[in-house]
Amino acid sequence: MIREPVTGAWLDIGPVGQISPGHARTLPVAGGPDESREIAVFHTLEGRFYALVNTCPHKAGPLSQGLVHGHVVTCPLHNWNISLKTGEAQGEDRGCVPVIPLKVDAGRIYLLRAAVLGENRRAA
């Protein structure tokens, strides 16, 4: 088990190969302003990566478990379609989940630290 402090604006959460295309994996964040929450990191079939807070705006379904198509994830509980780019519900449904800024550099995935920890909202 690696345990090393991570500093800087971006959190390196490891190589892209950890998430197969069309899937998502989860990143629990303990002890932040929300007590505990989970981030879902998605890998689309087009090879893009996105991250959202893992909570459906409808009834808090785990979006990480949804079906990914295009840049949309279909929530596993009641089939809302959530945009991976904006976190917004598509079509007739209304609601939005926070997007965690993500970048891929040299085969590794980075998440914006402040957004992962929910610090922007602590400040607000």
Add this chain to the structure above:
Amino acid sequence: MNAPLSFNERRSLAPMRERLVVIGNGMAGCRAVEEILARDPARYAITIFGAEPRVNYNRIMLSPVLAGEKAFDDIVINGEDWYANNAITLIAGDPVAAIDRASQSVIARSGRIEPYDRLLIATGSDPFIIPVPGAELAGVVTFRDLDDVEKMLKAAEGGGHAVVIGGGLLGLEAAHGLSLRGMAVTVIHLMPTLMERQLDEAAGWLLKSELEARGQTILTGADTAEIVGDAGHVCGVRLKDGREIAADIVVMAVGIRPATALARGAGLQVERGILVDDHMVTSDPAIMAVGECVQHRGACYGLVAPLWEMCRALADAATGEPSGYEGSVTSTKLKVSGIDLFSAGDFSGGEGAEDIVLRDAARGVYKRVIVRDDRLVGAVLYGDTGDGAWYFDLLKKGEDIAPIREALIFGQAFASGGAQLDPSAAVAALSDDAEICGCNGVSKGKVIACIAGGAHSLDAVRGGCKASASCGSCTGLVETLLQLTLGEEVQSGPKSLCKCTSFTHADVRRLIVEKGLKVIPQVMQALGWSTPDGCASCRPALNYYLLCAWPGDYVDDQQSRFVNERLHANIQKDGTYSVVPRMWGGLTTPDELRAIADAADKYGARTVKVTGGQRIDLFGIHKEDLPAIWADLNAAGMVSGHAYGKALRTVKTCVGSEWCRFGTQDSTGLGVRIERMTWGSWMPHKFKIAVSGCPRNCAEATIKDFGVVCVDSGYELHVGGNGGIKVRVTDLLCKVATEEEALDVCAAFIQLYREQAWYLERTAPWIERVGLDHVKSALFDDPDAIASLAARFRFSQGFMQDDPWAQRAAGADAELHQHLAEVRPFPTQAILEAAE
């Protein structure tokens, strides 16, 4: 090469000139010099340092050199005479080692010191080497300069095996060249799609198929673990999944990094690249930078077109007429002969973005343009790139495409035709003998005649003249003809599978078999899907249809499965899962019950419930704990109950003749036999079976998909019942005398349902749709039908009856269950704890 003049000599030759020193004799550096000379040839005394021991050449043409289509001499841009005629001092083969900004001079590796008034950094990029064991072995090369090409050509002399790591533009061009040079080439690509930065899944699949047809081995989704060596030289590559591929040479083409070491060392502002302003000036006003090594307005580029624009702005500024560079939109083509591929802009969609897709399976064409707010924002073209330049132009200019939107995908000839803006006008303008359906050779005239003869729907046209009845890519054209001919009278046919296609479930099922379609992207291409990778409706359906059509051959596509089937458990409203072990025919034992009780305690099941299907459900299990609880249940002899699947659920039984005073046959025993035969099979929808020991029917067999009611003289077999949303009592299918016959009919009926029903259609609505007579005649008209259907079912079961829980418990697909990592925030930092 002319002997370099000393600094003093040049000073005396051109005393008024400012000294311009260029680091990098590559594409951008020399182009910048050309642009400056074109504006003001007398302004600078120019010295160019080049790390490579040769003159300026066209790097992008290294691919044709490798492929044997060009020689080095053909790709020289500026030969020795150019340097001489322009009094440029070329110091080739002596790279600059440091920049001393205080004394305004550069120091070369040889120790040579060159002072400057203005310095231009054009160091390009360094190939990225993935840090795996063995990356330093002899025989591991990159693809960046002529030396690399020479190493590859040397290796290719002996034939043998080449492995190219990286299926991007560079890697594929390397693979193509090496393959033409006679090597057996394997491309290893981490992502699922080749050139995923430029191509979507559909185009990537077409490209992969074409390269495979040319004899290359393409491994996508393949992660390199190690490069294996023998006596210091590479001999193979091992993947993380354990596969090992022989290699006499390994080409690393996984990406590039701007070469910023010099600039960083000199204290210039550097992020990913050297930061420059719109005039290509770095944080030091005396130092400019251009090419792949720079970062401009947040962007770094890896193609030449933006470099040309940068060089123009740089020369304008360096000669006192600043214009400014504003960034570039790029487009890509692959230089592999015979493969036409074009990509530009952003194809990842996004808010308000809409895809327009055109597929022509017969010609192997896939075109997709992405439109947002009436502007073209991206394009991916495969097989027919004739309109690439036109799309790229629309994209760069940000032109309003609303007026030509309908015809946009058909290309410039259609869309810019003035009067032909309306695609139906374009179709109307086609001559009568224009071919509409390529597969069946049907002309426009024939289609119109068929419509005039009474075919007022797409299906009627398909039946009448066969147009659009095969690959379906002309469906849009036929529909337009129907509209043109009939106006409002067009009858809409049966509903299509989903919004991604105009084909119905029945069409898709038939065509998968007829055309031998084997994987999802292939179905989408052959049948002209209108979206790049389908949707949450069609992906699971296609996955099932392929699984059913090609048992043992088709590899299940996890991405196309709903969460329950992906995790082999039922998701609950709080995101936890329920676990239902199979209890064959509703039987259990004290040992099983003890194991269930232990598992419930150990994994904190908050509710334990007896289900309506005669087994026990454990609620509140976390996805991380699923493999462990399954391992415990497996250890007690239990397997997955598939309570989550479009699959055989349970076989409900009553006590039957063994105990019951009314029992006529061993209903429990038969139920267990039936469940042993049918468990694990994927179906269009869930499938429930029950066996009752007498007509009192305590197992409720007459509201099941398949129900057996035992009677004195044998077994009544019932089908098509449903106790769910819309209750339907079964139809009596037949009566048989023995358990063996009952099992055969059951297997045959299930297989018929598997092969013919539509995805998400249970047996009740299926039978209502096709009629009981159809089912009976399919089973009983031909005396061999039962046997052959049952044989197909049993064959397919040979691949299905492998407990998915046991596979997961043994470590399969562990990533589906594990968190990526855990983050523990602290006031000033975060702790990241890896999951493994």
